[in-house]
Amino acid sequence: MELDSLYQEVILDHYKHPLHKGLSAEKTVQVHHVNPSCGDEITLNLLLEGDVVRDVTWDGVGCSISQASCSIMSDLVHGKSVDHALTILESFSELMSSKGSITGDEEILEDGVALAGVSKFPARVKCALLGWMAFKDAALQGRNEEKK
């Protein structure tokens, strides 16, 4: 079924056992993002140490795609520099807008390539991007905080 390209086992695993879910006490910034078309929401805490992502934790409600994507994202950016994290995000955005024409670089995106199938379902792309956009927002704000 076409659906299996959307709901890969990896995704359902992340959905059932999300990583870094539950907000940390310590944070540099907190952001709250919503998906206005479906009502899904996420709160994300980012802790920076200089230019390094020390911790990303999140909480929220959403479909399996948005929750799994957030879980994958939070694990990927952990311990990376903000710049590095943002290049991963670029790569993921490119995958999401590919309409199924690329499969994604597993070296960069790791479990994130399991979300490649989402790009064939235009209505679901924004689900997959919810957590990533929250992270981007937090990273840019956090960087300003750190500069102060």
Added chain:
Amino acid sequence: MTLLDVATIKADFPIFEKKMRNDARLVYLDSGATSQKPRQVMAAEQYFYTHQNAAVHRGSHLLAEEASAAYEGARETVAAFLGAKSDEIIFTKSATESLNLLAYSFSNSATGRFALGVGDEILLSEMEHHANLIPWQQLAKRTGATLKWFEVTPDGRLDLSQIDQLLSARTKIVALTHQSNVLGTINPITEIAKKAKEHGALFVLDACQSVPHFATDVSKLGVDFVTFSGHKMLGPTGIGVLWGRSELLAAMEPFLFGGSMIETVTMESATWAPAPRKFEAGVPNMAQAVGLAAAINYLEAIGMDKVHEHEVALTTYALEGLQTIKGLTIIGPTNMDSRGGVLSFALDGIHPHDGCQVLDQYGIAVRTGHHCAWPLMRKYGVSGTTRASFYIYNDLADIDALVTGIEATKKYFKVS
């Protein structure tokens, strides 16, 4: 159970010939969002463009005459359908525009019963569509008036226990939905409108989910304004209706200004044509109005009482079928008491968006999300629901398909 002859009806709707994913037939359960269109409606629009197209009310050539007659004829059809007078029918682009028209007309009317200020109140409910909430929020912001609202009960009814506190001499506007687009609840409008009148409040009825589904006689409801959209009742997009009592329309200031809505114009000022023209600035959506009239003719040929009976039969059957599914919770009334053909539900362990995706593989079109009723979602503690809504082209097999589809969804996500 009195069901319509769905096979015959379906033959009028070309979209049902479409093959869905995996070659499945279309099971369209999203009429609450927009209805499908019969050939007769498409033909009426095409006839207008082919034979009559000209700007209405402007010019005296043959086409302008025929176009005006077709457009005004559509107004008469709508009026007769609602038990109203023709000059009480204003064509807009949608219910959303109708409601904004009211809210802006009220704030443009600086004096009299439309004028709001600090201390005045607008009474709504928690089950309103954003289209019948935000225009009033904004009106309150512009004028300093206060919003009040009826809450909803856990079983999806308006909580009227506080009505005597909520309605008072301060209440200037009551704006309520006739039937909830999420819960399916039909609200006791006549009863509330009677009380509103005692306090001198204006009553605005959002009839988006009622006029398409059961006979609605505006002269008997005791309300002052009624709004709905053509596209939810077999008609085209781009055409909506606002009905208002003559004396109110006469006293209200316009919302949109421009051509066709004037009586005289100088460089400094202008005066307005009488209603409904006063509220129809610019060249209107003519073909769409004609299409809406064709839709009404189609519905009247069936009979609105039969339409309603059909939907009650479908909904009764759906409530029974859905409630056999383990882990499924109906959000809204679980009995057919004052209830129409809109059914929302939640499935344990499966987000609506994910469930919808599986149903889509079987050609089943349902709506998921907050249904433009975000405050209501918050009230029920969910981020969204899955909603099935029925119309004249649905049959029991569609509901069986939904129930089977939900079982398949549970299996797919390994939820027992």
